[in-house]
Amino acid sequence: MSKNVIVAGLTVFVIVALFPFWFNIGNTNAAPEAELSAKAKAAKKCVLDKYDMRANHMSLLDDWRDTVVRDSKRVYKAANGKTFGMSLSTGEDSCMGCHVDKEKFCDKCHNYVSVAPSCWECHTDPKEVTQ
Amino acid sequence: MNQKYMLPLAGVFLLFLLAYAGVEGVGLQWLFGIVIPYLAVIAFIYGFVNRVMCWAGSAVPFRIPTTCGQQKSFPWIKQNRIDNPDTAIGVFIRMLFEIFLFRSLFRNTKAAFNRDENNKLTYSWEIFLWLGALAFHYGFLVVTLRHLRFFLEPVPASLAFLEYLDGIVQIGLPGVFVSGIVLLAAALFLLARRIFDAKVSYISLAADYFPLFLIIGIAATGIAMRYFTKVDITGVKEFTMGLVTFHPVIPPGVGGLFYAHVLMVSVLFAYFPMSKLMHAGGIFLSPTRNMANNTRAKRHINPWNYAVDVHTYEQYEDHFREKMIEAGLPVDKEE
Ligand code: HEM
Numbered sequence: 001m002s003k004n005v006i007v008a009g010l011t012v013f014v015i016v017a018l019f020p021f022w023f024n025i026g027n028t029n030a031a032p033e034a035e036l037s038a039k040a041k042a043a044k045k046c047v048l049d050k051y052d053m054r055a056n057h058m059s060l061l062d063d064w065r066d067t068v069v070r071d072s073k074r075v076y077k078a079a080n081g082k083t084f085g086m087s088l089s090t091g092e093d094s095c096m097g098c099h100v101d102k103e104k105f106c107d108k109c110h111n112y113v114s115v116a117p118s119c120w121e122c123h124t125d126p127k128e129v130t131q
Numbered sequence: 132m133n134q135k136y137m138l139p140l141a142g143v144f145l146l147f148l149l150a151y152a153g154v155e156g157v158g159l160q161w162l163f164g165i166v167i168p169y170l171a172v173i174a175f176i177y178g179f180v181n182r183v184m185c186w187a188g189s190a191v192p193f194r195i196p197t198t199c200g201q202q203k204s205f206p207w208i209k210q211n212r213i214d215n216p217d218t219a220i221g222v223f224i225r226m227l228f229e230i231f232l233f234r235s236l237f238r239n240t241k242a243a244f245n246r247d248e249n250n251k252l253t254y255s256w257e258i259f260l261w262l263g264a265l266a267f268h269y270g271f272l273v274v275t276l277r278h279l280r281f282f283l284e285p286v287p288a289s290l291a292f293l294e295y296l297d298g299i300v301q302i303g304l305p306g307v308f309v310s311g312i313v314l315l316a317a318a319l320f321l322l323a324r325r326i327f328d329a330k331v332s333y334i335s336l337a338a339d340y341f342p343l344f345l346i347i348g349i350a351a352t353g354i355a356m357r358y359f360t361k362v363d364i365t366g367v368k369e370f371t372m373g374l375v376t377f378h379p380v381i382p383p384g385v386g387g388l389f390y391a392h393v394l395m396v397s398v399l400f401a402y403f404p405m406s407k408l409m410h411a412g413g414i415f416l417s418p419t420r421n422m423a424n425n426t427r428a429k430r431h432i433n434p435w436n437y438a439v440d441v442h443t444y445e446q447y448e449d450h451f452r453e454k455m456i457e458a459g460l461p462v463d464k465e466e
Contacts, residue, residue: 003187006183006184006187006416007187009183009415010180010183010184013179013180013412014176014180017175017176017179018176019279020279020282020283020375021375023282023283023375024282024283024284024372024375024376027284027372027376028372028376028378029369029370029372029373029376029378029379029380030369031365031366031368031369031372051363051383051384054363054365054366054384055361055362055363055364055384056361058304058305059304059305059361061304062303062304065304109365111285111286112284112365112368113280113281113286113364113365113368114280114286114290114291114294115294115305116291116294116295118301
């Protein structure tokens with residue numbers, strides 16, 4: 001192959017390999033802050049510790065879902081002594097009961113890391129219903 | 132026991148332990164998370180370019196395409212335009228098939244003696260290497276593309292679509308990504324082939340096992356993080372965005388397993404240009420693939436040809452004309 005073609009190919013390679021660097025010029029490393037609702041702030045504690053919640057809330061929800069649907073148990077006794085309703089969005093002590101604003105809380109993180117939980121195809125965000 | 136795979140295996144374990152212990156025990160997050168990844172990016176790009184420029188400098192004196200079909204000939208003989216291309220377009224299509232479908236590997240055959248009294252040599256079609264290789268490379272590609280979600284902000288919609296397709300089985304939470312499982316399974320299959328197939332085992336070196344173990348290690352730690360031990364992905368994205376915006380940060384609470392994943396990835400990329408993994412760049416430069424078979428239509432002059440002093444017939448006749456006439460030999464010019 002002629003040298004020009006090779007150099008052109010290599011240029012493309014370098015540009016593509018550095019894609020994340022030039023795509024993000026002017027960006028910052030800061031993640032958007034998920035805003036705690038006044039209600040959550042008053043409650044002070046989530047179901048698990050903060051880091052566990054951040055890393056593990058999907059597995060917790062999976063657990064809850066199976067427990068509710070298969071064993072029909074709806075109350076969860078957390079390690080921190082509080083009890084929660086094992087529900088995504090029903091009741092004051094469910095996820096959405098405390099984190100009332102989905103857009104300012106769940107979605108903030110999820111948009112940032114590009115996850116789109118399919119839950120909302122069936123479950124409702126209580127805020128949407130009252131509106 | 133075979134030191135050809137025990138050594139690379141031990142090496143990969145050591146890398147894992149180094150990062151894990153370094154982070155959990157000594158708190159060297161900045162080393163494994165910031166210094167080494169940057170060095171790896173530099174080594175990868177510099178090494179890759181250097182390697183290809185080195186190849187570009189080597190001479191290709193002859194047209195040596197390998198052909199697998201009818202060459203261009205008389206108009207009433209049907210040419211195989213892709214397997215025996217004589218135009219740039221044919222070559223381009225042939226390269227596309229080669230790069231995206233591993234077409235020549237598809238034709239892989241196996242030679243063996245019949246296990247009976249005839250002891251006849253027979254060739255059979257061997258498709259499993261092709262299947263394994265294709266699964267492995269596409270798994271790797273999709274996983275790598277999906278990882279871009281950690282490195283881009285905002286995440287492009289095309290990536291979200293890829294994630295949607297990859298997660299379409301919707302098993303469990305977080306949902307299973309098929310590509311990660313395929314990558315691990317295919318890499319394990321390729322490893323098993325090297326270990327258990329006596330003929331392949333015989334020709335396998337440490338340099339064949341090392342990248343396999345490394346990739347298996349990367350996939351295993353990644354899968355462990357996603358489905359079992361869990362990490363704070365939001366924190367991880369802050370970390371990766373820090374790297375690509377040159378404002379590196381160490382996320383709190385992210386543990387040794389993540390840094391083991393990153394160290395193995397860094398080693399893989401730094402090792403890439405000096406290893407057989409460079410076939411990724413090499414495929415484009417294969418003279419047996421990237422040349423048109425047009426030697427009968429076009430004259431190709433070997434660039435190594437030096438000017439040869441030839442003695443033409445005219446010069447010969449000038450030299451011996453009188454003697455030739457004397458001997459009665461025919462000459463072109465009389466005097
Ligand atoms: C510096 C670059 C990399 C970083 C920061 C990184 C980080 C991560 C993280 C945080 C996860 C967990 C994902 C989750 O929980 O959703 C993960 C998973 C995974 N990683 Fe990486 N990774 C990198 C490069 C790679 C590379 C090059 C490969 C090899 C192709 C790879 C293969 C995997 C696999 C197979 C998984 C399992 C989950 C999945 O299928 O996405 N990683 N990685």
